[in-house]
Amino acid sequence: MDKEVAIVGYAQTPYVADFNESREMMVLQATRAVLENAGIKREELDTIVTANNDYLDGRTISNMRLVEPAGSWRKNESKVEMDGAFAMLYAVTRILSGDHDIALVLGESQASVYAGILPGIMMLDPTFDRQRWLLNEVSAAALQASAYMDASGVSEDQISGVAAKNLDNASRNPVAMRSIAGADAKKVKASRPLYSPITELMMAPQCDGACALVLASGKAAARFEKPVWIKGLGFAHDSYLTERPLDTMSSLKMAADSCYSQAGIEDASSQVDLAEVYERFAHEELMAYEALGFCEPMKGGAFFDSGATKMDGKLPVNASGGALGANVECAAGLARVIEAAMQIRGEAGDHQVQGVKTAVAHGQSGICAQENMVYVLGGE
Amino acid sequence: MEYKEVTTSIDGAWNFSKWEWKFESIALIGRTFEAMKEHKLLGNKCPDCGTVYFLPKPFCRCLGMPDEFVEVKDTGTITTYTVTGAWGYEGITEEEGAQGEPLIFAGVQFDGADTKVVCVVEDVEPEKVGVGMRVKLKWPDKLEGAITDLSRCTPL
Numbered sequence: 001m002d003k004e005v006a007i008v009g010y011a012q013t014p015y016v017a018d019f020n021e022s023r024e025m026m027v028l029q030a031t032r033a034v035l036e037n038a039g040i041k042r043e044e045l046d047t048i049v050t051a052n053n054d055y056l057d058g059r060t061i062s063n064m065r066l067v068e069p070a071g072s073w074r075k076n077e078s079k080v081e082m083d084g085a086f087a088m089l090y091a092v093t094r095i096l097s098g099d100h101d102i103a104l105v106l107g108e109s110q111a112s113v114y115a116g117i118l119p120g121i122m123m124l125d126p127t128f129d130r131q132r133w134l135l136n137e138v139s140a141a142a143l144q145a146s147a148y149m150d151a152s153g154v155s156e157d158q159i160s161g162v163a164a165k166n167l168d169n170a171s172r173n174p175v176a177m178r179s180i181a182g183a184d185a186k187k188v189k190a191s192r193p194l195y196s197p198i199t200e201l202m203m204a205p206q207c208d209g210a211c212a213l214v215l216a217s218g219k220a221a222a223r224f225e226k227p228v229w230i231k232g233l234g235f236a237h238d239s240y241l242t243e244r245p246l247d248t249m250s251s252l253k254m255a256a257d258s259c260y261s262q263a264g265i266e267d268a269s270s271q272v273d274l275a276e277v278y279e280r281f282a283h284e285e286l287m288a289y290e291a292l293g294f295c296e297p298m299k300g301g302a303f304f305d306s307g308a309t310k311m312d313g314k315l316p317v318n319a320s321g322g323a324l325g326a327n328v329e330c331a332a333g334l335a336r337v338i339e340a341a342m343q344i345r346g347e348a349g350d351h352q353v354q355g356v357k358t359a360v361a362h363g364q365s366g367i368c369a370q371e372n373m374v375y376v377l378g379g380e
Numbered sequence: 381m382e383y384k385e386v387t388t389s390i391d392g393a394w395n396f397s398k399w400e401w402k403f404e405s406i407a408l409i410g411r412t413f414e415a416m417k418e419h420k421l422l423g424n425k426c427p428d429c430g431t432v433y434f435l436p437k438p439f440c441r442c443l444g445m446p447d448e449f450v451e452v453k454d455t456g457t458i459t460t461y462t463v464t465g466a467w468g469y470e471g472i473t474e475e476e477g478a479q480g481e482p483l484i485f486a487g488v489q490f491d492g493a494d495t496k497v498v499c500v501v502e503d504v505e506p507e508k509v510g511v512g513m514r515v516k517l518k519w520p521d522k523l524e525g526a527i528t529d530l531s532r533c534t535p536l
Contacts, residue, residue: 019402020402021402021404022401022402022403022404022438023401023402024404024438024439025404025438025439028439028443028445031443032443035443042442042443057401058399058401067441068439068440068441068443069439069443071443073441073442074441110401110402112400112402113399113400113401113402114399114400115399
């Protein structure tokens with residue numbers, strides 16, 4: 001893709017355990033903030049795509065009451081029940097259709113209103129898996145981690161190290177919810193055991209929040225300052241967790257390969273300056289290094305040990321703290337895109353990495369990262 | 381392969397018992413109920429576009445935030461209506477209308493408001509009700525501080 005769709009504005013509410021306002025008011029804050037950031041008025045929006053979830057919101061067609069706060073009153077609006085990174089895909093395709101020039105994309109949810117692991121249980125196969133209460137999102141991730149550790153030789157210490165890196169990075173990100181400045185792997189490993197090998201600090205904390213961005217067509221982007229261009233995008237879905245190998249993120253690799261071919265990236269490890277990865281659990285970041293082509297298959301642990309993905313490494317990953325710093329369902333993947341765009345624009349403040357020209361952003365949905373979405377972003 | 385003979389139902393439940401959604405509407409309507417003790421109806425007004433919401437609401441379609449309580453009148457106009465009670469359909473029983481007693485309810489736009497409240501219209505024959513008919517809120521003898529306080533109208 002060459003200057004067809006650009007990110008021209010972004011906003012994130014603080015990510016917090018309890019927003020203490022309705023989701024409508026939370027979304028209103030995000031919408032007003034993103035329009036201000038882009039420097040446009042509501043009237044200029046051609047299309048709006050939101051990411052939210054009927055089950056989490058407690059009513060079907062849960063975007064119905066977001067019409068006003070999302071700025072979509074009497075406008076072309078739709079939603080996806082997945083991560084916001086997929087809502088962005090939908091908005092990009094709408095712009096590429098030629099029918100729309102400016103789109104608002106928004107992801108949001110409030111974990112404070114529901115019991116944490118229930119939504120994951122409702123994703124399970126209803127005939128055999130749901131009623132036995134063995135599988136939930138955490139236990140399924142534990143099975144994924146275990147399979148990956150066996151195949152790759154990655155250790156609990158390395159997985160803990162990833163979490164420590166991200167929690168420390170999150171301490172420089174003002175919107176993150178969970179952060180531990182100077183976190184070390186020992187502390188992560190010694191935190192509350194959930195399902196082995198996963199401990200509490202290896203799991204992305206569920207929280208409340210909303211984030212949004214404004215997209216513009218190549219034609220419309222000319223009037224905006226510092227557009228961040230979408231150089232490529234790719235997505236792929238895999239089968240249910242019991243019907244695929246859990247030791248590799250195959251659908252993420254397919255998504256990345258497709259995305260890279262559009263973006264002209266032949267060697268991600270040398271051509272990508274920074275990545276924001278949606279790691280719902282620490283081990284998924286290591287698996288993503290491999291699927292995203294930052295290192296060879298099954299070498300994620302060694303790549304991490306090299307220090308390459310630290311803030312001062314050659315390919316920093318999750319300088320924002322990633323989802324381990326804040327995990328809002330339907331928003332955290334879109335937040336990765338926003339963080340990557342902020343880095344390219346040089347607006348990431350205390351967690352800014354110098355010289356970011358090309359960045360990768362990743363979103364996922366489903367148990368054990370069943371669906372994956374990858375973007376390559378770049379400046380002028 | 382023919383599956384029909386062995387296809388069965390599987391028990392399941394959607395456990396909503398632990399969800400606790402948040403709404404500002406409780407606080408806003410509380411202010412309205414409080415004012416009703418002094419025989420006033422309070423809606424709220426958007427500072428940006430002037431839309432008056434009754435019932436009051438914290439966010440506006442123009443992205444403004446209604447922050448000023450304004451009085452609306454207890455008289456209004458029927459904008460739409462329906463009559464039921466002579467029949468019902470499966471799964472729905474009309475408490476008042478089950479015995480064939482007509483039940484009329486209408487979208488009533490109280491004077492000064494830009495939005496409607498769904499109210500039961502009493503003291504009138506169904507054939508006499510129509511869009512544009514003027515009505516007045518029937519103030520309850522005893523206020524309950526609940527939406528039912530705002531549920532009944534009579535022709536003006």
